Amino acid sequence: MAMAPTPGSETTKAGEIDETHDPALRSWVESANGHAAFPIQNLPLGVFSVGGGAPRGGIAIGDAILDLAALPALGLLEGEALAAAQAADAPALNAMLALGAGPRRALRRAVSRLLASDSPARAALEPLLVQMAEARLHLPAHPGDYTDFYVGIHHATTVGSLFRPDNPLLPNYKHVPIGYHGRASTVRPSGTEVVRPVGQTKAPDAASPSFGPVGRLDYELELGVWIGTGNALGSPIPIREALDHVAGLTLLNDWSARDVQAWEYQPLGPFLAKNFLTTVSPWLVTMEALAPFRRAQPPRPEGDPRPLPYLWDEADQAGGSFALTLEVHLASAAMRAQGTAPLRLSQGDAQAMYWTVAQMVTHHASNGCAMLTGDLLGTGTLSGPRPGTEGSLMEITRNGRLPLDLPGGETRTFLEDGDELTLSGRFEAEGFQPIGFGPCSGIVAPARA
Numbered sequence: 415m416a417m418a419p420t421p422g423s424e425t426t427k428a429g430e431i432d433e434t435h436d437p438a439l440r441s442w443v444e445s446a447n448g449h450a451a452f453p454i455q456n457l458p459l460g461v462f463s464v465g466g467g468a469p470r471g472g473i474a475i476g477d478a479i480l481d482l483a484a485l486p487a488l489g490l491l492e493g494e495a496l497a498a499a500q501a502a503d504a505p506a507l508n509a510m511l512a513l514g515a516g517p518r519r520a521l522r523r524a525v526s527r528l529l530a531s532d533s534p535a536r537a538a539l540e541p542l543l544v545q546m547a548e549a550r551l552h553l554p555a556h557p558g559d560y561t562d563f564y565v566g567i568h569h570a571t572t573v574g575s576l577f578r579p580d581n582p583l584l585p586n587y588k589h590v591p592i593g594y595h596g597r598a599s600t601v602r603p604s605g606t607e608v609v610r611p612v613g614q615t616k617a618p619d620a621a622s623p624s625f626g627p628v629g630r631l632d633y634e635l636e637l638g639v640w641i642g643t644g645n646a647l648g649s650p651i652p653i654r655e656a657l658d659h660v661a662g663l664t665l666l667n668d669w670s671a672r673d674v675q676a677w678e679y680q681p682l683g684p685f686l687a688k689n690f691l692t693t694v695s696p697w698l699v700t701m702e703a704l705a706p707f708r709r710a711q712p713p714r715p716e717g718d719p720r721p722l723p724y725l726w727d728e729a730d731q732a733g734g735s736f737a738l739t740l741e742v743h744l745a746s747a748a749m750r751a752q753g754t755a756p757l758r759l760s761q762g763d764a765q766a767m768y769w770t771v772a773q774m775v776t777h778h779a780s781n782g783c784a785m786l787t788g789d790l791l792g793t794g795t796l797s798g799p800r801p802g803t804e805g806s807l808m809e810i811t812r813n814g815r816l817p818l819d820l821p822g823g824e825t826r827t828f829l830e831d832g833d834e835l836t837l838s839g840r841f842e843a844e845g846f847q848p849i850g851f852g853p854c855s856g857i858v859a860p861a862r863a
């Protein structure tokens with residue numbers, strides 16, 4: 415029989431709520447108290463650099479970053495927490511994530527105690543804080559591979575109806591978590607400029623294709639999943655164990671050139687329409703931090719097939735979704751110049767996911783495919799069923815047919831040069847301190863000649 419974890423034990427599970435989630439917990443880092451994204455209850459992992467210094471691991475706390483690489487020298491950590499901080503002294507957190515969930519959780523618990531307002535270590539730790547505004551944020555891990563799923567069923571239905579009016583949701587959708595292999599080489603952190611790609615397109619009424627700057631540049635609102643520990647080639651990941659392989663979540667924007675996509679995607683799926691850039695928020699919000707926000711997966715609509723047994727786990731259905739609000743904002747160059755507030759394009763939630771993160775991971779590894787530490791999975795575009803909840807401009811403007819009004823008299827069908835697009839997300843649950851990801855944004859730059 416499995417032993418119940420001892421309260422205070424360093425090995426409590428990622429899904430368990432412990433003293434690090436106590437909403438009354440406050441930090442001596444004053445900016446953390448009431449911070450929209452990074453209160454002491456979050457403690458997300460990232461990589462930062464200052465000036466020309468080497469990138470290294472850190473934890474976000476309010477407006478600051480705790481330098482993990484400098485932490486071991488203070489002699490305040492021991493055991494698994496010390497091992498995790500030592501592994502974070504690197505330009506990517508792969509070595510730390512490869513240690514698995516135990517050391518990651520042990521470090522969270524230790525750092526929570528060190529940053530708490532009653533910590534005796536404040537004076538020793540203060541020199542290890544870096545102001546986030548003075549730091550450059552990098553990807554938290556080096557992604558060896560990147561795969562994008564299609565689990566947002568309302569997006570799949572709407573985009574399917576625009577690309578394939580007679581056949582919007584293909585018959586495999588409710589049986590298989592569909593995905594495509596992306597390019598890890600073009601995953602970048604928030605703030606990276608979005609150079610308008612050039613590509614081959616062919617309008618439906620054009621006699622022949624042409625090559626040039628794309629006209630239908632779009633965004634996709636997604637969650638990203640960072641893999642913590644992988645599986646050996648040939649060894650599938652049982653669904654019960656799937657979340658043990660997940661380190662945490664991020665926001666992800668799968669920038670998409672819709673005119674290229676429409677021309678190239680059949681029969682093999684997205685290719686150059688989506689691999690020119692994928693932007694993620696730089697902070698990895700750990701599965702531990704998310705424990706209070708786990709929710710039941712919405713039940714499958716009446717009449718939908720039950721997935722095959724390898725994809726079905728009652729515990730996953732009971733806690734596979736999240737109490738998460740997602741938003742998208744747009745600010746054109748003119749709006750920013752005039753000091754006009756960004757326009758909210760949409761607000762959605764995680765209920766749009768037809769498949770859970772665990773089902774994505776298990777399906778991906780089900781043929782023996784090896785997941786690696788640092789691999790990145792996108793969920794697919796998370797659009798809701800109602801107007802105002804769409805996760806892409808293609809859906810909002812019905813593929814450019816219904817232009818959108820911006821403040822100041824501009825209109826948009828797709829993204830224009832100078833537009834700044836920002837994804838944000840907030841986890842909220844009764845009785846807990848809300849947490850967030852920090853922004854995931856990019857400004858569109860003109861195509862390079």
Ligand SMILES: O=C(O)/C=C/C(=O)CC(=O)CC(=O)O
Nearest residue numbers: 563564569573574634794795
């Ligand atoms: O052909 C289609 O129906 C649409 C494909 C995609 O947009 C691929 C994609 O990036 C999946 C997603 O974000 O949901």
Ligand SMILES: [Ca+2]
Nearest residue numbers: 562634668794
């Ligand atoms: Ca996508």
Ligand SMILES: [Mg+2]
Nearest residue numbers: 668688691692
């Ligand atoms: Mg992409």
